[in-house]
Amino acid sequence: xxxxxxxxxxxxxxxxxxxxxxxxxxxxxxxxxxxxxxxxxxxxxxxxxxxxxxxxxxxxxxxxxxxxxxxxxxxxxxxxxxxxxxxxxxxxxxxxxxxxxxxxxxxxxxxxxxxxxxxxxxxxxxxxxxxxxxxxxxxxxxx
Amino acid sequence: xxxxxxxxxxxxxxxxxxxxxxxxxxxxxxxxxxxxxxxxxxxxxxxxxxxxxxxxxxxxxxxxxxxxxxxxxxxxxxxxxxxxxxxxxxxxxxxxxxxxxxxxxxxxxxxxxxxxxxxxxxxxxxxxxxxxxxxxxxxxxxxxxx
Numbered sequence: 001x002x003x004x005x006x007x008x009x010x011x012x013x014x015x016x017x018x019x020x021x022x023x024x025x026x027x028x029x030x031x032x033x034x035x036x037x038x039x040x041x042x043x044x045x046x047x048x049x050x051x052x053x054x055x056x057x058x059x060x061x062x063x064x065x066x067x068x069x070x071x072x073x074x075x076x077x078x079x080x081x082x083x084x085x086x087x088x089x090x091x092x093x094x095x096x097x098x099x100x101x102x103x104x105x106x107x108x109x110x111x112x113x114x115x116x117x118x119x120x121x122x123x124x125x126x127x128x129x130x131x132x133x134x135x136x137x138x139x140x141x142x143x
Numbered sequence: 144x145x146x147x148x149x150x151x152x153x154x155x156x157x158x159x160x161x162x163x164x165x166x167x168x169x170x171x172x173x174x175x176x177x178x179x180x181x182x183x184x185x186x187x188x189x190x191x192x193x194x195x196x197x198x199x200x201x202x203x204x205x206x207x208x209x210x211x212x213x214x215x216x217x218x219x220x221x222x223x224x225x226x227x228x229x230x231x232x233x234x235x236x237x238x239x240x241x242x243x244x245x246x247x248x249x250x251x252x253x254x255x256x257x258x259x260x261x262x263x264x265x266x267x268x269x270x271x272x273x274x275x276x277x278x279x280x281x282x283x284x285x286x287x288x289x
Binding site: 088 | 191216222
Protein backbone atom coordinates (compact mmCIF):
# COMPACT_ATOMS: atom_id res chain seq x y z
CA UNK A 1 0.00 0.00 0.00
CA UNK A 2 1.69 3.20 -1.03
CA UNK A 3 2.20 5.85 1.57
CA UNK A 4 0.33 9.10 1.10
CA UNK A 5 1.75 11.89 3.17
CA UNK A 6 -0.94 13.81 4.92
CA UNK A 7 -0.34 17.55 5.31
CA UNK A 8 2.23 18.08 8.03
CA UNK A 9 1.33 20.13 11.07
CA UNK A 10 3.37 23.32 11.26
CA UNK A 11 5.18 24.15 14.47
CA UNK A 12 3.43 27.44 15.09
CA UNK A 13 0.00 26.57 16.41
CA UNK A 14 -1.01 30.09 15.38
CA UNK A 15 -4.14 30.21 13.29
CA UNK A 16 -6.25 27.12 13.52
CA UNK A 17 -8.08 28.26 10.40
CA UNK A 18 -7.29 26.57 7.13
CA UNK A 19 -3.58 26.28 6.50
CA UNK A 20 -1.94 27.31 3.26
CA UNK A 21 -1.43 24.06 1.42
CA UNK A 22 0.97 23.62 -1.49
CA UNK A 23 0.33 20.61 -3.73
CA UNK A 24 3.51 19.06 -5.14
CA UNK A 25 3.17 17.27 -8.42
CA UNK A 26 6.12 15.07 -9.27
CA UNK A 27 7.19 11.73 -10.68
CA UNK A 28 7.90 8.83 -8.33
CA UNK A 29 11.39 8.78 -9.82
CA UNK A 30 12.01 12.15 -8.20
CA UNK A 31 10.68 11.33 -4.74
CA UNK A 32 13.81 12.45 -2.94
CA UNK A 33 14.00 15.89 -4.53
CA UNK A 34 10.28 16.38 -4.00
CA UNK A 35 10.72 15.47 -0.36
CA UNK A 36 13.44 18.05 0.12
CA UNK A 37 11.33 20.70 -1.61
CA UNK A 38 8.44 19.83 0.69
CA UNK A 39 10.66 20.28 3.75
CA UNK A 40 11.68 23.72 2.56
CA UNK A 41 8.07 24.66 1.88
CA UNK A 42 7.08 23.61 5.37
CA UNK A 43 9.95 25.72 6.73
CA UNK A 44 8.16 28.80 5.41
CA UNK A 45 5.05 27.70 7.30
CA UNK A 46 3.02 26.30 4.44
CA UNK A 47 1.66 22.80 4.50
CA UNK A 48 2.42 20.36 1.75
CA UNK A 49 0.46 17.71 -0.06
CA UNK A 50 2.82 15.16 -1.47
CA UNK A 51 2.15 11.71 -2.82
CA UNK A 52 4.92 9.28 -2.39
CA UNK A 53 4.01 7.34 -5.47
CA UNK A 54 5.52 3.92 -5.67
CA UNK A 55 7.53 3.20 -8.76
CA UNK A 56 4.65 1.51 -10.58
CA UNK A 57 2.69 4.67 -9.87
CA UNK A 58 -0.66 2.99 -10.20
CA UNK A 59 -2.04 2.61 -6.74
CA UNK A 60 -2.73 6.15 -5.71
CA UNK A 61 -6.45 6.75 -5.83
CA UNK A 62 -7.60 9.50 -8.10
CA UNK A 63 -9.87 10.63 -5.28
CA UNK A 64 -6.93 11.26 -2.94
CA UNK A 65 -5.20 13.38 -5.51
CA UNK A 66 -8.32 15.40 -6.22
CA UNK A 67 -8.80 15.89 -2.47
CA UNK A 68 -5.29 17.24 -2.28
CA UNK A 69 -5.91 19.59 -5.17
CA UNK A 70 -9.25 20.73 -3.72
CA UNK A 71 -7.47 21.53 -0.46
CA UNK A 72 -4.48 23.34 -1.92
CA UNK A 73 -4.01 27.07 -2.32
CA UNK A 74 -1.42 26.58 -5.06
CA UNK A 75 0.64 23.90 -6.72
CA UNK A 76 4.15 23.33 -7.95
CA UNK A 77 5.25 20.82 -10.54
CA UNK A 78 8.74 19.35 -10.39
CA UNK A 79 9.54 18.98 -14.07
CA UNK A 80 12.36 16.57 -14.86
CA UNK A 81 12.99 14.23 -17.77
CA UNK A 82 10.91 11.69 -15.83
CA UNK A 83 7.93 13.81 -14.98
CA UNK A 84 7.70 15.54 -18.35
CA UNK A 85 6.39 12.23 -19.72
CA UNK A 86 4.30 11.27 -16.72
CA UNK A 87 0.57 10.72 -17.19
CA UNK A 88 -0.08 11.38 -13.52
CA UNK A 89 1.75 14.70 -13.58
CA UNK A 90 -0.14 15.77 -16.70
CA UNK A 91 -3.38 14.77 -14.99
CA UNK A 92 -2.47 16.77 -11.88
CA UNK A 93 -1.57 19.82 -13.93
CA UNK A 94 -4.96 19.67 -15.65
CA UNK A 95 -6.75 19.25 -12.35
CA UNK A 96 -5.00 22.21 -10.70
CA UNK A 97 -5.51 24.54 -13.66
CA UNK A 98 -9.18 23.65 -13.92
CA UNK A 99 -9.54 25.09 -10.43
CA UNK A 100 -7.79 28.27 -11.55
CA UNK A 101 -5.08 27.91 -8.94
CA UNK A 102 -1.52 29.18 -9.18
CA UNK A 103 0.81 26.56 -10.58
CA UNK A 104 4.60 26.95 -10.80
CA UNK A 105 6.72 24.60 -12.90
CA UNK A 106 10.10 23.99 -11.27
CA UNK A 107 12.53 22.78 -13.92
CA UNK A 108 15.38 20.39 -13.37
CA UNK A 109 17.26 19.08 -16.36
CA UNK A 110 14.64 20.12 -18.90
CA UNK A 111 13.84 23.16 -21.00
CA UNK A 112 10.77 25.30 -20.33
CA UNK A 113 9.16 23.96 -23.52
CA UNK A 114 9.07 20.42 -22.19
CA UNK A 115 5.79 20.97 -20.41
CA UNK A 116 3.74 21.47 -23.53
CA UNK A 117 0.59 22.21 -21.59
CA UNK A 118 2.10 25.05 -19.55
CA UNK A 119 3.74 27.27 -22.14
CA UNK A 120 1.77 30.23 -20.82
CA UNK A 121 3.05 29.76 -17.28
CA UNK A 122 6.30 31.21 -15.98
CA UNK A 123 8.66 28.43 -14.96
CA UNK A 124 11.69 28.63 -12.70
CA UNK A 125 14.81 26.52 -12.42
CA UNK A 126 15.19 24.30 -9.39
CA UNK A 127 18.35 26.23 -8.69
CA UNK A 128 16.19 29.31 -8.06
CA UNK A 129 13.85 27.54 -5.67
CA UNK A 130 14.84 29.89 -2.84
CA UNK A 131 13.35 32.78 -4.78
CA UNK A 132 10.11 30.86 -5.11
CA UNK A 133 10.19 30.15 -1.38
CA UNK A 134 10.56 33.81 -0.44
CA UNK A 135 7.59 34.70 -2.63
CA UNK A 136 5.63 31.81 -1.18
CA UNK A 137 6.42 33.02 2.32
CA UNK A 138 4.73 36.33 1.48
CA UNK A 139 1.65 34.58 0.11
CA UNK A 140 1.40 32.42 3.20
CA UNK A 141 1.72 35.44 5.48
CA UNK A 142 -0.92 37.33 3.50
CA UNK A 143 -3.51 34.57 3.94
CA UNK B 144 -29.65 24.85 -25.21
CA UNK B 145 -28.10 21.75 -26.60
CA UNK B 146 -26.43 19.08 -24.53
CA UNK B 147 -22.70 19.75 -24.65
CA UNK B 148 -20.10 17.04 -25.00
CA UNK B 149 -16.37 17.66 -24.81
CA UNK B 150 -14.12 15.19 -26.62
CA UNK B 151 -10.53 14.81 -25.48
CA UNK B 152 -8.40 13.21 -28.18
CA UNK B 153 -4.87 13.12 -29.60
CA UNK B 154 -4.22 15.04 -32.79
CA UNK B 155 -3.30 11.88 -34.64
CA UNK B 156 -6.77 10.53 -33.96
CA UNK B 157 -8.57 13.55 -35.36
CA UNK B 158 -10.42 11.47 -37.97
CA UNK B 159 -11.87 9.26 -35.26
CA UNK B 160 -12.76 12.29 -33.15
CA UNK B 161 -14.44 13.86 -36.15
CA UNK B 162 -16.51 10.76 -36.78
CA UNK B 163 -17.52 10.65 -33.14
CA UNK B 164 -18.42 14.34 -33.17
CA UNK B 165 -20.64 13.88 -36.19
CA UNK B 166 -22.48 11.01 -34.60
CA UNK B 167 -23.08 13.09 -31.48
CA UNK B 168 -24.20 16.12 -33.45
CA UNK B 169 -26.64 13.92 -35.35
CA UNK B 170 -28.49 13.28 -32.11
CA UNK B 171 -28.58 16.95 -31.27
CA UNK B 172 -25.55 17.37 -29.06
CA UNK B 173 -23.13 20.21 -29.30
CA UNK B 174 -19.57 18.96 -29.43
CA UNK B 175 -16.48 20.82 -28.21
CA UNK B 176 -12.86 19.90 -28.71
CA UNK B 177 -9.51 21.64 -28.67
CA UNK B 178 -10.39 22.82 -32.19
CA UNK B 179 -12.98 25.18 -30.76
CA UNK B 180 -10.61 27.53 -29.02
CA UNK B 181 -11.18 31.17 -29.85
CA UNK B 182 -8.48 32.72 -32.06
CA UNK B 183 -5.53 33.67 -29.88
CA UNK B 184 -7.04 32.01 -26.82
CA UNK B 185 -4.49 30.05 -24.88
CA UNK B 186 -5.05 26.36 -24.49
CA UNK B 187 -5.54 26.19 -20.74
CA UNK B 188 -8.09 29.01 -20.64
CA UNK B 189 -9.96 27.67 -23.65
CA UNK B 190 -10.03 24.06 -22.54
CA UNK B 191 -11.12 25.02 -19.05
CA UNK B 192 -13.88 27.19 -20.47
CA UNK B 193 -15.07 24.40 -22.75
CA UNK B 194 -14.93 21.82 -19.99
CA UNK B 195 -16.71 24.02 -17.47
CA UNK B 196 -19.55 24.45 -19.95
CA UNK B 197 -19.78 20.82 -20.94
CA UNK B 198 -22.38 18.38 -19.70
CA UNK B 199 -20.14 15.39 -20.11
CA UNK B 200 -16.72 14.41 -21.38
CA UNK B 201 -15.43 11.68 -23.66
CA UNK B 202 -11.79 10.61 -23.62
CA UNK B 203 -10.91 8.91 -26.88
CA UNK B 204 -8.28 6.34 -25.94
CA UNK B 205 -5.98 4.94 -28.57
CA UNK B 206 -2.36 3.84 -28.54
CA UNK B 207 -1.48 7.45 -29.37
CA UNK B 208 -3.71 9.27 -26.96
CA UNK B 209 -2.75 7.30 -23.86
CA UNK B 210 0.74 8.70 -24.36
CA UNK B 211 -0.53 12.20 -24.88
CA UNK B 212 0.22 14.88 -22.32
CA UNK B 213 -2.63 16.97 -23.73
CA UNK B 214 -5.22 14.22 -23.28
CA UNK B 215 -4.14 13.37 -19.73
CA UNK B 216 -4.23 17.05 -18.84
CA UNK B 217 -7.74 17.41 -20.23
CA UNK B 218 -8.82 14.32 -18.31
CA UNK B 219 -7.36 15.79 -15.13
CA UNK B 220 -9.28 18.99 -15.69
CA UNK B 221 -12.51 17.07 -16.34
CA UNK B 222 -12.10 14.99 -13.18
CA UNK B 223 -11.28 18.08 -11.14
CA UNK B 224 -14.48 19.71 -12.40
CA UNK B 225 -16.44 16.57 -11.45
CA UNK B 226 -17.61 16.02 -14.99
CA UNK B 227 -19.05 12.69 -16.11
CA UNK B 228 -16.21 11.05 -18.06
CA UNK B 229 -16.50 8.15 -20.45
CA UNK B 230 -13.26 6.73 -21.81
CA UNK B 231 -13.83 5.16 -25.21
CA UNK B 232 -11.17 2.62 -26.14
CA UNK B 233 -10.28 2.12 -29.78
CA UNK B 234 -8.33 -1.07 -30.32
CA UNK B 235 -6.58 -2.28 -27.20
CA UNK B 236 -4.68 0.67 -25.84
CA UNK B 237 -2.91 0.41 -22.54
CA UNK B 238 -5.44 2.04 -20.24
CA UNK B 239 -3.60 4.49 -17.97
CA UNK B 240 -3.75 3.50 -14.32
CA UNK B 241 -5.42 6.77 -13.45
CA UNK B 242 -8.38 5.88 -15.66
CA UNK B 243 -8.75 2.35 -14.43
CA UNK B 244 -11.56 3.12 -12.04
CA UNK B 245 -13.66 4.56 -14.86
CA UNK B 246 -16.08 2.39 -16.75
CA UNK B 247 -14.75 2.53 -20.25
CA UNK B 248 -16.49 1.35 -23.37
CA UNK B 249 -15.18 -0.06 -26.59
CA UNK B 250 -15.61 1.88 -29.79
CA UNK B 251 -17.91 -0.89 -31.02
CA UNK B 252 -20.26 -0.13 -28.13
CA UNK B 253 -20.70 3.45 -29.27
CA UNK B 254 -24.29 3.10 -30.55
CA UNK B 255 -25.49 2.04 -27.10
CA UNK B 256 -23.54 4.85 -25.43
CA UNK B 257 -25.11 7.37 -27.81
CA UNK B 258 -28.60 6.07 -27.03
CA UNK B 259 -27.91 6.49 -23.31
CA UNK B 260 -26.43 9.92 -23.89
CA UNK B 261 -29.58 10.99 -25.72
CA UNK B 262 -31.58 10.02 -22.66
CA UNK B 263 -29.29 12.07 -20.43
CA UNK B 264 -29.58 14.91 -22.91
CA UNK B 265 -33.39 14.96 -22.88
CA UNK B 266 -33.88 17.68 -20.24
CA UNK B 267 -31.24 19.91 -21.84
CA UNK B 268 -32.45 19.44 -25.38
CA UNK B 269 -36.13 19.86 -24.70
CA UNK B 270 -35.86 22.85 -22.35
CA UNK B 271 -36.25 26.26 -23.95
CA UNK B 272 -33.59 27.59 -21.66
CA UNK B 273 -31.09 25.28 -20.06
CA UNK B 274 -31.20 25.14 -16.26
CA UNK B 275 -28.12 26.18 -14.27
CA UNK B 276 -25.39 23.64 -14.67
CA UNK B 277 -26.19 20.90 -12.22
CA UNK B 278 -22.76 19.36 -12.32
CA UNK B 279 -22.29 18.22 -8.76
CA UNK B 280 -19.38 19.60 -6.92
CA UNK B 281 -18.36 22.43 -9.20
CA UNK B 282 -19.38 25.18 -6.79
CA UNK B 283 -18.09 23.13 -3.92
CA UNK B 284 -14.74 22.88 -5.64
CA UNK B 285 -14.51 26.62 -6.06
CA UNK B 286 -14.84 27.38 -2.37
CA UNK B 287 -13.01 24.37 -1.03
CA UNK B 288 -9.64 26.07 -1.12
CA UNK B 289 -10.36 28.81 1.45
